[in-house]
Amino acid sequence: AAEVFRKDYRLPAFLVDQVDLAFDIRERTTVQARLQLRRNPAVAIADEPLVLDGRGFDLLEVAVDDRRLGVGDYQRTDDRLQIAVVPDRFTLRIVTQLDPEQNTTLEGLYRSGSMLCTQCEARGFSRITYYPDRPDVLSRFSVRVEADAQRFPVLLSNGNPVESGALPDGRHYTVWDDPFLKPCYLFALVAGDLACIEDHYTTASGRDVALRFYVDHGNEARVPHAMASLKRAMRWDEQVYGLEYDLDLYMVVAARDFNMGAMENKGLNLFNARYVLASPQTATDADYDGIESVIAHEYFHNWTGNRVTCRDWFQLSLKEGLTVFRDQCFSQDLNGEAVHRIQSVRQLRTVQFPEDAGPMAHPVRPDSYVEINNFYTATVYEKGAEIVRMIQTLLGRDTFIAGVQRYLREHDGSAATIEDFLAAHEAESGRNLDGFRRWYSQPGTPLVTITDEYDARSRVYRLRLKQSHAPSPNGAPKQMVPIPIRFALRDHDGRRISVSPQPPLLPAPDLILLEDEEAVLNVPDIGSSPNPSFLLGFSAPVRLQFAYTSDQLVSLLLDEEDGFARWEAAQRLMLNAFFELQASGPGDDTRALLDALQRLAARPVEDRALLAELLRMPSESYLASQVQPLDAARLTSARDALRLRIAQALTGPLSVWSAAAPEEPGASNAARRALANVSLWYLMSTRVNRVLDIGLKQAASPNMTVAFGALTALNDIDCPQREAAMDAFLQRFRHEPLVLDKWFALQAGSAIGQGVERVRSLLQHPDFTPNPNRLRAVLGTFWRENLRAYHRADGAGYRLLGDQIAHLDRSNPQIAARLCDGLLGWKDIVPPQNQLLRAVLVDLSQQPLSADVGEKIGKALL
Ligand code: HT7
Ligand code: ZN
Numbered sequence: 001a002a003e004v005f006r007k008d009y010r011l012p013a014f015l016v017d018q019v020d021l022a023f024d025i026r027e028r029t030t031v032q033a034r035l036q037l038r039r040n041p042a043v044a045i046a047d048e049p050l051v052l053d054g055r056g057f058d059l060l061e062v063a064v065d066d067r068r069l070g071v072g073d074y075q076r077t078d079d080r081l082q083i084a085v086v087p088d089r090f091t092l093r094i095v096t097q098l099d100p101e102q103n104t105t106l107e108g109l110y111r112s113g114s115m116l117c118t119q120c121e122a123r124g125f126s127r128i129t130y131y132p133d134r135p136d137v138l139s140r141f142s143v144r145v146e147a148d149a150q151r152f153p154v155l156l157s158n159g160n161p162v163e164s165g166a167l168p169d170g171r172h173y174t175v176w177d178d179p180f181l182k183p184c185y186l187f188a189l190v191a192g193d194l195a196c197i198e199d200h201y202t203t204a205s206g207r208d209v210a211l212r213f214y215v216d217h218g219n220e221a222r223v224p225h226a227m228a229s230l231k232r233a234m235r236w237d238e239q240v241y242g243l244e245y246d247l248d249l250y251m252v253v254a255a256r257d258f259n260m261g262a263m264e265n266k267g268l269n270l271f272n273a274r275y276v277l278a279s280p281q282t283a284t285d286a287d288y289d290g291i292e293s294v295i296a297h298e299y300f301h302n303w304t305g306n307r308v309t310c311r312d313w314f315q316l317s318l319k320e321g322l323t324v325f326r327d328q329c330f331s332q333d334l335n336g337e338a339v340h341r342i343q344s345v346r347q348l349r350t351v352q353f354p355e356d357a358g359p360m361a362h363p364v365r366p367d368s369y370v371e372i373n374n375f376y377t378a379t380v381y382e383k384g385a386e387i388v389r390m391i392q393t394l395l396g397r398d399t400f401i402a403g404v405q406r407y408l409r410e411h412d413g414s415a416a417t418i419e420d421f422l423a424a425h426e427a428e429s430g431r432n433l434d435g436f437r438r439w440y441s442q443p444g445t446p447l448v449t450i451t452d453e454y455d456a457r458s459r460v461y462r463l464r465l466k467q468s469h470a471p472s473p474n475g476a477p478k479q480m481v482p483i484p485i486r487f488a489l490r491d492h493d494g495r496r497i498s499v500s501p502q503p504p505l506l507p508a509p510d511l512i513l514l515e516d517e518e519a520v521l522n523v524p525d526i527g528s529s530p531n532p533s534f535l536l537g538f539s540a541p542v543r544l545q546f547a548y549t550s551d552q553l554v555s556l557l558l559d560e561e562d563g564f565a566r567w568e569a570a571q572r573l574m575l576n577a578f579f580e581l582q583a584s585g586p587g588d589d590t591r592a593l594l595d596a597l598q599r600l601a602a603r604p605v606e607d608r609a610l611l612a613e614l615l616r617m618p619s620e621s622y623l624a625s626q627v628q629p630l631d632a633a634r635l636t637s638a639r640d641a642l643r644l645r646i647a648q649a650l651t652g653p654l655s656v657w658s659a660a661a662p663e664e665p666g667a668s669n670a671a672r673r674a675l676a677n678v679s680l681w682y683l684m685s686t687r688v689n690r691v692l693d694i695g696l697k698q699a700a701s702p703n704m705t706v707a708f709g710a711l712t713a714l715n716d717i718d719c720p721q722r723e724a725a726m727d728a729f730l731q732r733f734r735h736e737p738l739v740l741d742k743w744f745a746l747q748a749g750s751a752i753g754q755g756v757e758r759v760r761s762l763l764q765h766p767d768f769t770p771n772p773n774r775l776r777a778v779l780g781t782f783w784r785e786n787l788r789a790y791h792r793a794d795g796a797g798y799r800l801l802g803d804q805i806a807h808l809d810r811s812n813p814q815i816a817a818r819l820c821d822g823l824l825g826w827k828d829i830v831p832p833q834n835q836l837l838r839a840v841l842v843d844l845s846q847q848p849l850s851a852d853v854g855e856k857i858g859k860a861l862l
Pocket of ligand 2: 301
């Protein structure tokens, strides 16, 4: 497939004023599209041919102004239709026939369970009919859906229902009209036999909005959390951004088979069922949080994405980075700032930092792509959100919000660019944001190195800061970027020393803005060498090097107010101990960590959720990103050793905390469960029978967080209790697909026994079905969280993943390409094993591949 370049952007040659679609759902589905087209007055060339995108359907008819065209009147390629001569303004009628039953890509119109549904972002609409499938062509849509009334009693599309009725032969129809202009990627259609749960929301201006969730019959009782989350999101956007919902109806449909988390189609969101359905018996507290944030994310897109959309897919972060930032702020406001921030940063460091250092590294605003689906990445989403966060840090929250409002006002109903977003903030704040243009345009994680010195005679404390950037693969020079570094200085009694602003380096109290390669900050009038802490709240997406002593880290862990900085100190202490154990066995760093944790445990517990995060050990995949080259066997042994040492050093408090795992819902109980689960996880490594028995008992808890916590704790321990607990869990939840995913993930992630063989047999398991959630649970967990098995010395883990990718690529390239991420990092693995992984890539590259998989494999082999 051809590479598409951002620099080649051209305005659309034709605009679409109105789209009328008629879906006739039978064995196959016939789609009649009537498009009111006209030449774009902004494009100079007068006689450009009409070129439309389309693929994967049968074409039955093409007519211009009701004159049916013969095959000689147009040209078709694999993915285009071209009509050389058309009037300046005309109606185009296209009739296509689709086979949703056979559509395994889960793009366009496809079947999930007994319902038919669509997924059009990024380019799925052109699997339905010929159309200019690009986000800068906005149109008004009217949709008629007709189907069998018994099989498909519910017929939905975007906007408002305007008409419906019965038809002969047991059929019926509904007509929908969406009054808002939209690009075709926001089109949606659902036909199914679904239960509807309805509620209402009154907007700030007093309008009544009907909220409808459509789910499989039997799942009605699992909707209240998603419904409540939606109402909270609606209220938050009104209160914080002054943004109100704009239609009278908001619909959410839960689908079992879905390539991603959810989709923000105008007025008709489609969701992966795992981000809608929850009950305390089937969903963990983490699942509850995930639902709240994805529901909010899709809702926030109504303004940042739908009312103002993207000019082209290179601008994807314009809607995704901004909307992730908005959903992060929502969750932080509702559920506590520090813990939520810690979880976001953990995700950023574990997934985005490695991506930004690997073969698929790309700027937040990419310059080119082969397959746009490969660019729905942690870089575009999470690093994009970090850039928006830095802009807010610099401008201040009120100015930032005014800037977003200005951007929405100026571009409402149109397709915009990242440049437009920055320009609106510049106009609002009067500040030049050129530095942020560089954040959007170059890949890589900057490194900030800080050194300090204290001069007792002059009483000056001096910080030297330096930013550096790894060279670009193409040799292009890297530019310096603005890096806001929130910091704190404390005296020996732990009291905060306030540092007053000294623009431009210190634009606000306790905020350094490192814009050039190097900067020096002199802080006068300091009585003794202070204890510094940098990047409070993780104020910039950078790696930070500062030679903290163990004593400094311990004091940060115990006494710093900023929860994030406390966690960071705990992480550094754990990493130091881990490196020591890996290199030479326990020594000073291990002692320092255990001593610090014992002191932490001896204090009264104030915030259980934060304490759980402070105690949580870095994951295998995070540790893997910290060692070069990766020797998985050494890494996992050192991590196991650290787990056991912490368990032995803290047995007393861990036993107390692990015993308090309440089964009732609620935030404070969730915090208790989080602390109990992490405690039980450590304790289990002692393999004391009494603890193993507790695990077995708790795995049968009616509360899923408690049960899943116990299973997670037991999962790497080879003992009869684990077997019994896993078997019982399977029997209990065999008919609950979302819970069964958890069982499959646990099995795929377990360090015990022969992991590769177990994963192979999971793929043959009678309860295995190859839908995206299940595939992610098995294969995604295998490569990300089971380092020991995946990196087995003979390369069997790599071959297993490679074979599965080749197989899946024939049915669902998007899912296959996601799994490729497990193959990309071969250069970071210890030799000669790296060659075994490379051989799998070479083998794949010699097979026929989709553009999705081909692009990733090709880049990994460069
Ligand atoms: N805007 C959506 C991104 C998306 C997607 C969703 C479901 C299936 C396939 C998809 N391709 C792209 C989701 C979001 O970020 O809100
Ligand atoms: Zn999104």
